Amino acid sequence: MGPHKIDLSVYPRKDHFAHFLTMAQPFLTMTVKVDITGFLERVRQAEAPFFLTFLYAVIRAANRIPAFRQRIHEEGILEYDHCDPSFTVGLPDGTYRYCLVHVDQPFARYLEEGTRKQAEALAAEHLEEEEDPMGQLFISSVPWVHYESLETPWPDTRFSNPSITWGKYQEEGGRVTIPVTVMVHHALADGIHVAAFYRNLEEELEQVLEQL
Numbered sequence: 617m618g619p620h621k622i623d624l625s626v627y628p629r630k631d632h633f634a635h636f637l638t639m640a641q642p643f644l645t646m647t648v649k650v651d652i653t654g655f656l657e658r659v660r661q662a663e664a665p666f667f668l669t670f671l672y673a674v675i676r677a678a679n680r681i682p683a684f685r686q687r688i689h690e691e692g693i694l695e696y697d698h699c700d701p702s703f704t705v706g707l708p709d710g711t712y713r714y715c716l717v718h719v720d721q722p723f724a725r726y727l728e729e730g731t732r733k734q735a736e737a738l739a740a741e742h743l744e745e746e747e748d749p750m751g752q753l754f755i756s757s758v759p760w761v762h763y764e765s766l767e768t769p770w771p772d773t774r775f776s777n778p779s780i781t782w783g784k785y786q787e788e789g790g791r792v793t794i795p796v797t798v799m800v801h802h803a804l805a806d807g808i809h810v811a812a813f814y815r816n817l818e819e820e821l822e823q824v825l826e827q828l
Contacts, residue, residue, distance in 0.1 A: 619694040621692055633803045644810065645765075647763070647795055650818070653792045659825075670782070670794075675753060677817040677819070680816045681813055683804050683805040686776070687751070700716060700717065701754075702716050714737065755779075755781070758784070762784040766781055768797070778799065
């Protein structure tokens with residue numbers, strides 16, 4: 617099912633939407649160190665792939681927030697029912713390919729598809745996007761660095777796909793944390809929405825462990 621158009625006449629953030637569309641830099645970016653101590657231990661015990669397992673929780677957390685499924689289209693807003701991730705798969709030469717996997721399915725089937733799609737991406741000849749890029753969540757990782765903050769690129773000021781990136785996890789005072797960065801267009805989302813994502817992520821990390 618395709619996206620539906622939001623009626624701006626009853627949209628509570630109509631003034632905010634118009635305001636932030638006028639800005640030269642309309643993006644809101646936040647980095648939070650997420651505690652994954654118990655999650656990482658359980659993933660290791662189950663010998664599950666960390667990236668795909670963490671990605672499953674991230675996408676489910678993001679989809680619970682309507683603002684993360686909304687996109688700027690012309691002078692209005694489209695809202696998707698569900699957004700899957702387009703993520704990067706690293707190649708041996710230091711470059712990467714895009715990969716898309718469907719998250720709205722049981723974890724075991726998702727994991728099977730994700731493993732297969734990663735292998736296909738490694739064999740792809742070109743950097744190509746799949747399906748409808750506008751309806752996707754853009755995902756990347758920087759597994760070599762436990763960073764404090766991160767800025768991600770954007771093609772123009774109407775770019776409204778949320779971008780979610782995470783870095784290297786490390787132990788700090790007996791706890792394991794991972795930096796997770798979220799970038800959203802401020803015309804569609806505020807700090808309250810980004811904070812909700814991090815709360816959702818904590819819950820989804822717990823729930824995915826029940827499926828390992």
